[in-house]
Amino acid sequence: xxxxxxxxxxxxGGTKVLAVLVEDGQIIAREKRATPRTGxxxxxxxxLVTAVQRIDPDGSVxxxxxxxxxxxxxGTGVLPAAPNLPNWDHDVPVAxxxxxxxxxxxVVVGNDVNLGTLAEHRLGAGRGVDDLLGVFVxxxxxxxxxxxxxxxxxxxxxxxxxxxxxxxxADFVHGGGSGRGELEDYAGRAALERRVLTANPDRxxxxxxxxxxxxxxxxxxxxxxxxxxxxxxDLVDQAASALAASIAxxxxxxxxxxxxxxxxxxxxxxxxFRRQVEGEVHKRAFxxxxxxxxxxxxxxxxxxxxxxxxxxxx
Amino acid sequence: xxxxxxxxxxxxGGTKVLAVLVEDGQIIAREKRATPRTGxxxxxxxxLVTAVQRIDPDGSVxxxxxxxxxxxxxGTGVLPAAPNLPNWDHDVPVAxxxxxxxxxxxVVVGNDVNLGTLAEHRLGAGRGVDDLLGVFVxxxxxxxxxxxxxxxxxxxxxxxxxxxxxxxxADFVHGGGSGRGELEDYAGRAALERRVLTANPDRxxxxxxxxxxxxxxxxxxxxxxxxxxxxxxDLVDQAASALAASIAxxxxxxxxxxxxxxxxxxxxxxxxFRRQVEGEVHKRAFxxxxxxxxxxxxxxxxxxxxxxxxxxxx
Numbered sequence: 001x002x003x004x005x006x007x008x009x010x011x012x013g014g015t016k017v018l019a020v021l022v023e024d025g026q027i028i029a030r031e032k033r034a035t036p037r038t039g040x041x042x043x044x045x046x047x048l049v050t051a052v053q054r055i056d057p058d059g060s061v062x063x064x065x066x067x068x069x070x071x072x073x074x075g076t077g078v079l080p081a082a083p084n085l086p087n088w089d090h091d092v093p094v095a096x097x098x099x100x101x102x103x104x105x106x107v108v109v110g111n112d113v114n115l116g117t118l119a120e121h122r123l124g125a126g127r128g129v130d131d132l133l134g135v136f137v138x139x140x141x142x143x144x145x146x147x148x149x150x151x152x153x154x155x156x157x158x159x160x161x162x163x164x165x166x167x168x169x170a171d172f173v174h175g176g177g178s179g180r181g182e183l184e185d186y187a188g189r190a191a192l193e194r195r196v197l198t199a200n201p202d203r204x205x206x207x208x209x210x211x212x213x214x215x216x217x218x219x220x221x222x223x224x225x226x227x228x229x230x231x232x233x234d235l236v237d238q239a240a241s242a243l244a245a246s247i248a249x250x251x252x253x254x255x256x257x258x259x260x261x262x263x264x265x266x267x268x269x270x271x272x273f274r275r276q277v278e279g280e281v282h283k284r285a286f287x288x289x290x291x292x293x294x295x296x297x298x299x300x301x302x303x304x305x306x307x308x309x310x311x312x313x314x
Numbered sequence: 315x316x317x318x319x320x321x322x323x324x325x326x327g328g329t330k331v332l333a334v335l336v337e338d339g340q341i342i343a344r345e346k347r348a349t350p351r352t353g354x355x356x357x358x359x360x361x362l363v364t365a366v367q368r369i370d371p372d373g374s375v376x377x378x379x380x381x382x383x384x385x386x387x388x389g390t391g392v393l394p395a396a397p398n399l400p401n402w403d404h405d406v407p408v409a410x411x412x413x414x415x416x417x418x419x420x421v422v423v424g425n426d427v428n429l430g431t432l433a434e435h436r437l438g439a440g441r442g443v444d445d446l447l448g449v450f451v452x453x454x455x456x457x458x459x460x461x462x463x464x465x466x467x468x469x470x471x472x473x474x475x476x477x478x479x480x481x482x483x484a485d486f487v488h489g490g491g492s493g494r495g496e497l498e499d500y501a502g503r504a505a506l507e508r509r510v511l512t513a514n515p516d517r518x519x520x521x522x523x524x525x526x527x528x529x530x531x532x533x534x535x536x537x538x539x540x541x542x543x544x545x546x547x548d549l550v551d552q553a554a555s556a557l558a559a560s561i562a563x564x565x566x567x568x569x570x571x572x573x574x575x576x577x578x579x580x581x582x583x584x585x586x587f588r589r590q591v592e593g594e595v596h597k598r599a600f601x602x603x604x605x606x607x608x609x610x611x612x613x614x615x616x617x618x619x620x621x622x623x624x625x626x627x628x
Contacts, residue, residue, distance in 0.1 A: 131468070131469060152569075157569070158569040161567065161601075166562060253457070287472065289470050
């Protein structure tokens with residue numbers, strides 16, 4: 001006999017697959033597997049199926065949600081070309097293929113960042129709030145929106161693309177990134193690393209020294225800030241300012257109550273970074289109508305949890 | 315006997331009050347009156363009552379919507395301090411006071427720009443579209459949002475404040491306006507006039523010569539553009555670019571299908587300005603997912619029509 005209402009949620013990421021079995025909002029089992037780095041979408045789907053079988057060996061859970069690293073047109077379950085997945089260079093009908101492999105069980109597919117926001121709204125930092133923005137700062141910057149208590153996906157599944165909102169227009173744009181003045185030109189680990197590589201080598205010396213395996217990871221930024229490295233300070237200040245501008249724009253446009261700040265890079269920079277972003281959001285607020293900026297609470301598991309919650313959404 | 319479903323909509327503007335009697339989506343009577351420039355909020359309410367009595371002499375219309383030039387917390391009917399209305403320096407419970415003056419009839423109050431967007435969605439350029447942004451460029455820049463077919467007002471009634479979204483952050487900001495890099499520092503008749511007044515007087519000569527009564531009106535800009543005045547060209551280009559950046563940000567964040575461009579200034583600049591804005595919105599679109607930018611269709615009557623429609627909203 002089933003001990004309550006159970007769903008499975010899977011977060012399909014570029015490096016790992018995380019599956020959770022959720023009963024009444026609690027994770028009662030989890031399974032982590034490496035995402036195939038080579039091969040085809042078929043190999044990735046095999047990994048997802050294995051994760052489901054491990055977490056629910058008798059196949060008793062009827063509904064499965066999957067969060068994927070790309071936009072999904074609501075209702076289709078199709079993930080288009082995804083640069084982080086092996087040879088995923090065409091539309092793959094994930095929901096349909098997974099359902100076929102799982103004895104016709106119900107499979108729903110959504111965007112991972114949107115689903116992470118949904119999880120924070122239902123079970124994390126956004127509980128009890130009707131209107132919120134979840135902003136996740138990692139390699140890039142993604143976001144999700146809950147409006148009037150419901151996840152907004154958009155008719156093309158593209159809602160929440162805050163990394164592609166503009167914080168500098170026309171003649172204000174300068175070096176780095178796409179050069180179009182998008183938030184992702186100034187914030188996110190990839191943008192910051194690009195800016196270090198194009199900076200004056202003398203100024204960049206400390207940060208370049210913190211690279212590990214040729215990559216400047218979040219910890220390198222924290223270490224450089226601790227040593228009061230001027231370039232690290234400038235670039236992180238600029239990232240916080242750009243983030244705050246995009247967030248304040250979203251607050252002004254949508255009259256949001258709360259911003260949940262998550263993602264690996266923001267998490268690593270921690271409370272000082274959150275305070276910096278929130279301070280500038282408040283300063284930029286129209287008519288004093290600001291939104292609090294709080295840390296995400298669910299960490300790495302948000303995407304999988306959100307996928308498990310999605311299958312119950314109307 | 316009543317000939318169908320009738321509501322009254324009133325647009326309370328800084329210079330005029332426009333009331334319409336609407337039956338089944340058609341305006342069957344209208345009444346225009348000057349907004350009192352002096353006196354108190356009571357005098358303004360008197361004008362609204364007179365407009366209702368003129369348009370519906372026998373008092374048979376049970377429900378009345380009013381659009382007001384400021385944010386209204388949904389459900390309250392209260393208009394806070396409004397700089398465009400005489401001595402309107404405190405919260406005025408417009409819905410309650412008007413209902414008392416109108417024999418207890420039902421009065422609903424909303425923001426004028428939001429209601430203009432609602433009207434364009436139901437009866438104008440946005441018919442049949444689920445997700446749209448209405449942008450109105452006049453003295454300032456305001457907007458309204460329809461998401462999933464419903465007007466978004468926001469819990470503080472502040473949704474749609476696109477004029478206070480940011481198109482330049484931190485070190486990119488330069489002269490003019492609030493100096494915070496808001497859209498309204500670069501777009502809207504007031505911002506453009508400010509920029510003319512702070513420009514090099516030699517460059518500003520043509521535009522300054524087009525002032526009438528000390529004010530640079532929309533027609534002055536059109537005339538200056540026709541003469542290929544370089545400052546007019548630069549400032550209008552910058553306004554279009556800033557508008558496009560804010561619009562493209564909204565499209566990326568919300569996955570919008572359509573943008574309806576209205577307001578006196580945008581209307582006067584006409585098709586070339588619309589094309590300019592749309593072109594840059596398309597150029598800035600993420601993943602090719604853009605939104606068409608179309609002219610508003612309802613002109614001056616949009617706010618009053620939207621107010622008449624609002625009373626039927628769930």
